[in-house]
Amino acid sequence: MQDIRIYSKLIKIKSFEQFPRDTMIWYIKEGDVLEGYFTKWPDIGGHFQFNVKIDLKTPFPSISHEVITTSKIMEVIDDRTFRTKNSIYKISTLEDERDEKIKIVIE
Numbered sequence: 001m002q003d004i005r006i007y008s009k010l011i012k013i014k015s016f017e018q019f020p021r022d023t024m025i026w027y028i029k030e031g032d033v034l035e036g037y038f039t040k041w042p043d044i045g046g047h048f049q050f051n052v053k054i055d056l057k058t059p060f061p062s063i064s065h066e067v068i069t070t071s072k073i074m075e076v077i078d079d080r081t082f083r084t085k086n087s088i089y090k091i092s093t094l095e096d097e098r099d100e101k102i103k104i105v106i107e
Contacts, residue, residue, distance in 0.1 A: 003039035007094050010034045010050045010068075013081070014088040034068065038091075042073050042082040048089070 011033050028034065036052040048070045071085040080091045 005037040005039060005051075006041075007037045008035075008096075009092040010036070010038075010052075011090045011092065012087055013090050016086050028068070042076055042089075042091075044073050044076055046073055047071065048073060048082065048084070 012028050012030055015030050034050065034052045036050055038048065038050050040046075040049070042048045050068045050070075052066045052068055070087065070089065073082055073084050075083040077083060077088070080093075080096070082089055082091075
């Protein structure tokens, strides 16, 4: 069975530790928004993998996609926010963004 790609944005809300400079996760700072997709929702005890769409503004311009793997997930705060050992992240799917735009138009 093939995994379904869930296109979204991954926002780093809070960072608790510094990471080794040889990993891409080191370049992601609080407030950064990554675009790409994931195939599995965050689950306590696991690691969240996010396939980042790389553009020319990133530190890795020669790579078209990079997989970011978080540290161990310690808590699922709500259906779109989770805490790892080192950070807090929020997921914003295309559907979430569409729903927000619809709310604005209706109001």
